[in-house]
Amino acid sequence: MTARVALAGLGFVIGAAVLWPPAAGAIDQARGTVPATPATPSTPPVATPAPWPSAAELGDRRREAERRRLFRDDEPQTIRLIANFKVVNHDRDPLSTRMYPATIEFAEADGTARSMPLQIRTRGHSRRKPTVCDFAPLRLEFQKELTKGTLFDGRGALKLGTHCRNNGTFEQYVLREYAVYRLFNLLTPRSFRARLARATYVDAASKRTVATRYALFIEDDDDVARRLEGRITDVKSMLFYRLHGETLTLMTLFEYMIGNTDMSILNQHNVRLVETPGKELYPVPYDFDFSGLVNTTYAGADKRLGITSVRERLYRGPCRTPQEFETVFVKMRALKGDLLAVYDGIPDMSGTDRREARTYLEEFFRLIDRPRDVKTALIDPCLPAGM
Numbered sequence: 001m002t003a004r005v006a007l008a009g010l011g012f013v014i015g016a017a018v019l020w021p022p023a024a025g026a027i028d029q030a031r032g033t034v035p036a037t038p039a040t041p042s043t044p045p046v047a048t049p050a051p052w053p054s055a056a057e058l059g060d061r062r063r064e065a066e067r068r069r070l071f072r073d074d075e076p077q078t079i080r081l082i083a084n085f086k087v088v089n090h091d092r093d094p095l096s097t098r099m100y101p102a103t104i105e106f107a108e109a110d111g112t113a114r115s116m117p118l119q120i121r122t123r124g125h126s127r128r129k130p131t132v133c134d135f136a137p138l139r140l141e142f143q144k145e146l147t148k149g150t151l152f153d154g155r156g157a158l159k160l161g162t163h164c165r166n167n168g169t170f171e172q173y174v175l176r177e178y179a180v181y182r183l184f185n186l187l188t189p190r191s192f193r194a195r196l197a198r199a200t201y202v203d204a205a206s207k208r209t210v211a212t213r214y215a216l217f218i219e220d221d222d223d224v225a226r227r228l229e230g231r232i233t234d235v236k237s238m239l240f241y242r243l244h245g246e247t248l249t250l251m252t253l254f255e256y257m258i259g260n261t262d263m264s265i266l267n268q269h270n271v272r273l274v275e276t277p278g279k280e281l282y283p284v285p286y287d288f289d290f291s292g293l294v295n296t297t298y299a300g301a302d303k304r305l306g307i308t309s310v311r312e313r314l315y316r317g318p319c320r321t322p323q324e325f326e327t328v329f330v331k332m333r334a335l336k337g338d339l340l341a342v343y344d345g346i347p348d349m350s351g352t353d354r355r356e357a358r359t360y361l362e363e364f365f366r367l368i369d370r371p372r373d374v375k376t377a378l379i380d381p382c383l384p385a386g387m
Contacts, residue, residue: 065226076196080105133164161216180288230276252317259292319382
């Protein structure tokens with residue numbers, strides 16, 4: 001069991017490209033049994049990072065990011081997005097970055113109506129496939145000078161999670177995933193913020209409404225980094241021992257709690273790394289639609305992990321002592337009521353979804369109160385201590 005999970009943690013990516021096996025020697029290097037392969041003349045040069053801003057400037061950036069209007073309110077934001085969606089939705093090439101003209105209409109908090117041109121494109125991995133989604137997730141690219149003084153002030157780009165298929169079941173998936181972002185926000189500020197939107201999509205060519213469904217704005221990576229007074233690092237093959245220990249433990253326990261195995265720190269799949277001037281590295285997860293808590297019909301468990309359903313939890317985190325786990329359990333138990341209450345505040349979520357989500361979370365809280373189950377589920381199958 002230990003060896004199987006350890007290998008899985010090094011290389012598997014689910015719901016996207018398979019990134020197995022890891023690079024030659026990665027497993028031994030992770031355990032610290034062999035040195036890293038020295039660079040050769042053919043190794044591309046590593047770019048020199050830009051100098052860090054002053055502490056005062058980092059503080060200013062943090063405060064600016066914290067005040068983003070879009071994420072200061074929990075009420076769903078009503079928007080109209082107008083574009084040639086027949087053309088946009090036809091773009092399902094996973095490598096495509098082609099942009100398409102669009103217009104977004106919305107109201108400010110005081111009721112002032114706004115209209116703004118922007119560019120959009122499809123994005124994502126599994127949800128970009130036409131066999132999975134009729135309506136692909138979107139990336140919105142704003143002109144910053146046009147956003148000044150508006151709801152989208154300071155925005156350059158934003159991800160918009162969409163309804164995938166135009167029926168009520170798939171719309172519920174948006175609400176379920178939004179709830180997961182809210183859960184992690186309660187546990188740590190080292191998390192992506194999200195905002196529900198009530199989105200109407202209008203085809204610019206036919207002038208017809210394509211759909212009106214819930215959507216999900218997801219905070220920009222760089223704003224997450226600014227709030228943590230750091231910056232995003234894209235360095236791959238990052239091993240556990242290099243990351244901030246407490247943040248890593250909380251993140252991997254959270255992923256276990258929600259039943260998510262669709263992530264890889266080594267490959268930065270559905271995880272972003274924020275580096276600080278003090279050389280701390282914080283892992284910040286996102287994209288939870290393949291988790292057992294969201295439980296979409298298109299999410300499948302990778303059989304190589306030894307599980308048959310996304311509802312089956314599997315720990316893919318570092319080895320920790322019972323005492324180290326208990327430190328995080330104390331925090332999670334203290335917030336249990338608030339975590340379960342998140343589902344009371346999700347508009348239009350079905351009663352069945354609320355009950356199933358609470359039941360799934362309650363199973364986790366019962367497990368962490370049983371030392372024998374903690375040993376079996378978390379301690380025995382953990383990844384090598386050298387990670």
